[in-house]
Amino acid sequence: MRRPILVFSCVLAAGCATPDSAPLAPAVPARAEPAEGAYHSTYHRIDSPPVLITNATVLTGDGRRLDDAGVLVRDGVIESVGTGLQAPDGVQVVDGSGKWVTPGLIDSHSHLGVYPSPVVPAHADGNEMTDPNTAEVWAEHGVWPQDPGFDAARAGGITALQVLPGSANLFGGRTVTLKNVPAGTVQAMKFPGAPHGLKMACGENPKRIYGAMLQKFPMTRMGDVAGYRAAFAKAADYRQKWREYAESQGEDKEKPRPERDLELDTLAKVLEGEIAVHHHCYRADEMALVLDVAREFGYRVASFHHATEAYKIADLLAANDVCASIWADWWGFKMEALDGIRENAALLQRAGACVIIHSDSSTGIQRLNQEAAKAMASANRMGIEVDEAQAIRWLTQNPAKALGIAGRTGTLAAGKMADLVLWDRNPFSVYAKAEKVYVDGALVFDRADPARQAESDFMLGILPAEAVQP
């Protein structure tokens, strides 16, 4: 039985948000962060033979459904999607009769690796609860790649995920987007070229942890907003100093090099548009306030996270092109989550807003398809028509957009990364299972083949397995 206390601490400690067209290039050296190029991805796709999946129902992730269709994958990318595809010589054919193909699922909000299983204090690496502003910390520096949750998520069709710091702080730190592949280092999981996000948090969590528990700033929602503004005001000055320094290079009066500040590095990059904001925020009124702060300082909120009241300001979110990363139906665990309803996604979708179904849970991430199915069914019951081809976008194209990787993955289109899932039936069924999961064309999970079911080091020999027990 999930322990309520643990569940809540996870929610309390959790938090999150992202931009779309952020540049995929590594950090620009001359300006603020000369050293960031060192922290690059070492991910390499697993070499795999070309594969053609045939005769399947294909949800492309951009709103289309193709019946009796196929997907041809070669050299890690999607070569073609459509009906009547022929298998060229040497291409392995997977019969998809009666089965469905979708893009790999993308979770915009996970704490896998930073709050891994087993849940012990030694593993609590997701909340640097030492100051309300810890924009200088990076989630990737706390990710434990051996978290067995990655393997469980892969069996649920997750091919990419954003791992965020928790929501204790106004500025929790940088997020990281990972490919869900087994690896020994976080660098080998980092989605190549994916921009960082910045985790920010509204409301009760910073208030409770700093105000109520530690008797310091921020104690109120007023303090939350003042904290955002003060930090961005400082970051704007910092950015200006580095600009002036860069512009003075080579001139007669070269300016002195400003002192490096890791916290302000992150915030300056937000102001540059290189890092998108992922803002943990439940209440409608608070989300509207955050949009004002973003307007004052000229940055972009890629996604509100949790956003249980997003449906109350669906038009505002649509007009500002801000995604809402939401649960299908969580509610009531705290005051700011009281008004969560199952039709949140439906009402956002009707308004033309960007809907993302996220997990924030090592259990939920294993079945995001079911969560989307509940939200889809609730929409249809209230007369807002949402079919599978639309609903799958909540798990694929839309999170890819929020994470700034939509040009690379999230839909099944020629030239994109071959991240996809073969389901044994309509994935919007509780009985559906991911049969085969491909990341960059490599079969990273096969339900029928134990040789394609990765297991974390942690699980080896720790249970009374046959190999260990007499």
Next chain:
Amino acid sequence: MSPRFFALLGLCALLMAPAAAAESWAITGARLHTLGPSGVIENGTIVIRHGRIEAVGADVDVPLDAQRIDAAGKIVTPGLYDAYSYIGVVEVSLVVETDDRVQSGARYTASFRVADAINPRSTLIPVNRIEGITRAVVTPAVAAESFSSPVAGLGSVIHLGGVEDYLVARDAALYVHLGEEGAALAGGARGLTLMRLREALQDARDFSEHRGAFEARARRQYSASRPDLEALAETLDGERPVVVSVDRASDIRTALRLADEFGLKLVVAGGAEAWMEADRLAAAQVPVILDPLENLPDRFESLGATLENAARLHAAGVTVAFATGESHNARNMRQAAGNAVAYGLPWDAALAAMTVNPARIFGMEGATGSLQAGKDADLVIWDGDPLEVTSAAERVFIRGRDIPMVSRHTLLRDRYGNDAGPLPPQYPH
């Protein structure tokens, strides 16, 4: 006759209609999953009268006075149990004033009773009952890692169909925590938990055998307060289930030994590794209340957690009931049940784990858990497979009451989902 007469007649009919409606219903044409001796009945009829099921079957006559509900193409099941629930004792989990699950301190533990705190007007009740949850076993909880007691107190069975007679069984079960949690509560080690429990149970036995001497102060000092001793004494060698939260296989063995020593009617809750002791549990006829979605090694006591837990226990002959422990969304239990089916549990067994099995575990089988004549009319009409995430409850009856399909959530949905009028949505329109 005058128009006035007809108007009066009409008024009378109006006034009487609701009463009549509450009296008798006939649901026809549905597939009935009775969970009882009648099994599955295609195109069946259920007659409800005076809050009870009057008749159920394929060839049942519809009484003339019954309101008829055409349920052709639908599925009818018994109402669902939330077998490990905080419904009624918590409103907003982090608003401590609304949370009556946990007692602190060690003076009253076994005698701590949730019944006194249950709020039948909780918003959690409509949210969950319109999705098919009709009964809850309301459970006391323990504070995380405080120095108190591994004994949480007494839980109650309630129905979710009204604010008057909601309490069905006041002190239905005693709750105890072993394993990591129990160890933390007892002072840091599993052995200490067991020592405390044994001492309290031995004292309770002595107390019940020498009550007079105790009253005359002619008995040694006991480790527990008088109310606790009474609660424990009632549980010894008794019919009241003792629900023990325990996950690790070796801890389950410990629980079995303890139950054997004191004649406790053991129920395992949690049971992440229960499948590893399935044969023992089956032999001892110990049921398991579990969350079918628990599959990660979140604790060192749940390293063996697997999605196949329910299937393996069922195959070994263990009675399984479901609960997720997430009371705000107890409604998602059927999703969890669907997942158990996806991982090997027979569909009928998954439905039983939410109906007849919890009823049996908590001694409610005589009145609930299946669709049988004479039982309480707790039932749900589903628009499709009740375990499927895209299905929904269309009508719910609890003790024969036609439940309005309204909750705070549907009101919010309608407020923000309906076409905006000229006034802000906070005005009724």
